Amino acid sequence: MIRMVDLKTQYENIREEIDRAVLDVIASTEYINGSAVKRFQAELEEYLQVKHVVPCANGTDALQIAMMALELKPGDEVIVPAFTYVATAEVIALLGLTPIMVDVYPDTFNVDVEQVRAAITPRTRAIVPVHLFGQSADMEPLLALARQHNLYVIEDNAQATGSDYTFSDGTRRKTGTMGHIGCTSFFPSKNLGCYGDGGAITTHDDALAQRLRMIANHGQSQLYHHAVIGVNSRLDSIQAAILSVKLKRLDQYNARRRQAADYYDAVFSQMPQLTIPARNARTTHVFHQYTLILREGDRDALKRHLAERGIPAMVYYPIPLYKQQAFARYWAGGELPITEQLCRSVISLPMHSELTPEQQNVIIEGVQSFFA
Ligand SMILES: *Cc1c(COP(=O)(O)O)cnc(C)c1O
Numbered sequence: 319m320i321r322m323v324d325l326k327t328q329y330e331n332i333r334e335e336i337d338r339a340v341l342d343v344i345a346s347t348e349y350i351n352g353s354a355v356k357r358f359q360a361e362l363e364e365y366l367q368v369k370h371v372v373p374c375a376n377g378t379d380a381l382q383i384a385m386m387a388l389e390l391k392p393g394d395e396v397i398v399p400a401f402t403y404v405a406t407a408e409v410i411a412l413l414g415l416t417p418i419m420v421d422v423y424p425d426t427f428n429v430d431v432e433q434v435r436a437a438i439t440p441r442t443r444a445i446v447p448v449h450l451f452g453q454s455a456d457m458e459p460l461l462a463l464a465r466q467h468n469l470y471v472i473e474d475n476a477q478a479t480g481s482d483y484t485f486s487d488g489t490r491r492k493t494g495t496m497g498h499i500g501c502t503s504f505f506p507s508k509n510l511g512c513y514g515d516g517g518a519i520t521t522h523d524d525a526l527a528q529r530l531r532m533i534a535n536h537g538q539s540q541l542y543h544h545a546v547i548g549v550n551s552r553l554d555s556i557q558a559a560i561l562s563v564k565l566k567r568l569d570q571y572n573a574r575r576r577q578a579a580d581y582y583d584a585v586f587s588q589m590p591q592l593t594i595p596a597r598n599a600r601t602t603h604v605f606h607q608y609t610l611i612l613r614e615g616d617r618d619a620l621k622r623h624l625a626e627r628g629i630p631a632m633v634y635y636p637i638p639l640y641k642q643q644a645f646a647r648y649w650a651g652g653e654l655p656i657t658e659q660l661c662r663s664v665i666s667l668p669m670h671s672e673l674t675p676e677q678q679n680v681i682i683e684g685v686q687s688f689f690a
Contacts, residue, residue: 319628320628320629320681321630321668322631322668323506323507325506325507327672328571328670332564339559340560342559348555349556350555351552353555354555355552355554355555358565359371359373359518361562361565362520362565365492365565365568366492366494367491368492368500368520368521368522369521369522369527370522370524370530372518372527372530372531372534373517373552373553374517374519375552376551377405377474377508378405379517379549379551380502380503380518381446382409383519383534383549384472384501385409385415385472386533387529387530387533388444388472390413392415393414393415394444395416395417396415396417396442397418397420397434397437397438398418398420398429399420399421399429399448399657400420400654400657401421401427401450401635401639401661402474402635403635405474405476407419410446411645415443416648417639418437418442419638419639419649420434420436421655421657422656423456425593425596426453426597426598427595427609427660428448428450434463435463438467442467442469443469445463445472446474448476449474449475449477449478449494450477450478451477451605451606451607451608451609451666452575453481453598453601453602454481454482454493454600454601456598458486464497470497471496471497472497472499473494473501475493475494477508478509480509480569480571480604482602483601484600498521498526499519501519501520502517502518503517504516504518509571509575510565512561512564516553516557518553519534532546533549534551534552535548535550536548572671574673575671575673576603578669579605581678582608585686590613590614591613591614592611592685594610595608595609605669607632607666607669608666608667609664610665611660611663619688621665623688624684624685627684629668634666636661637661638658638661668681
């Protein structure tokens with residue numbers, strides 16, 4: 319059976335180790351903030367080469383806690399791409415800040431640095447680049463721009479754990495460790511996913527790490543001493559134990575995704591009706607999604623055509639953020655041309671670490687028969 323993400327086959331391949339890890343936590347009764355959480359935290363710090371990982375309950379909380387830690391004031395502006403998942407902008411609005419939505423590059427789908435530059439005002443305080451679909455935003459010019467204007471950079475790394483970016487001096491950094499704060503999600507379908515909800519915040523800054531930890535834990539730095547208004551956001555021990563098992567395999571999982579993407583690319587690059595996902599040479603694409611652009615034909619008709627053949631496909635994202643009812647008050651009108659065009663023409667095909675060439679052949683034939 320072809321699935322967008324095949325968590326079942328992945329589990330079956332690591333079942334023994336996962337089951338043992340879960341049962342160990344249950345037997346230990348250390349369900350909250352247990353040793354499994356501390357172990358995973360240290361392993362992720364090592365893997366990402368980042369000084370601090372602060373585990374939390376999900377990726378949306380990670381973004382919210384990051385914004386809270388920076389002590390932004392109501393009315394402060396935070397720049398986000400208009401072509402992203404809602405969580406990125408939602409937490410900004412929730413905290414009384416103003417999301418400023420800007421356009422993206424037509425090839426990599428990541429935030430357009432010149433559009434960010436054009437959107438900066440005296441009220442701008444932060445930029446949230448999203449490493450969309452598994453590859454890093456163009457961080458070098460973005461970080462330079464942020465430095466020049468004294469802005470915070472919060473990376474939304476929910477879709478790109480394991481990806482990296484190479485700077486012009488040759489330094490290579492993992493996504494989520496280049497800005498002031500990185501945020502990620504361990505939602506089951508993400509590249510590093512647990513079996514429920516989970517998230518993490520990353521930073522190299524000691525003072526910021528302490529603040530992030532405090533905010534995630536009811537604003538307390540010492541038991542029953544609440545210095546600031548915080549939230550309750552924890553990664554539970556069972557999820558942490560599962561993540562430790564999967565983190566060891568993350569590079570291998572991501573390599574398999576890349577291999578599957580290469581296989582798709584070889585065929586789809588020969589079809590004039592399609593544009594294959596662009597790869598920025600500076601980043602290792604970890605293909606959270608494999609997203610094609612239709613240059614001709616009706617995208618929704620292709621999705622239906624595939625569904626009739628038992629092939630799932632998804633549209634990430636069909637509606638620009640500024641056209642969502644919830645964000646109407648943050649939008650003066652008009653359209654962002656690239657975001658509009660992508661929302662009309664993108665389609666994501668099944669992509670996961672267990673995808674076989676045989677399954678891909680069925681998917682490829684499904685796509686080819688639509689255009690035949
Ligand atoms: C999944 C995702 C989030 C939110 O993560 P949750 O764990 O579901 O809260 C945020 N941003 C992006 C880009 C995502 O894909």
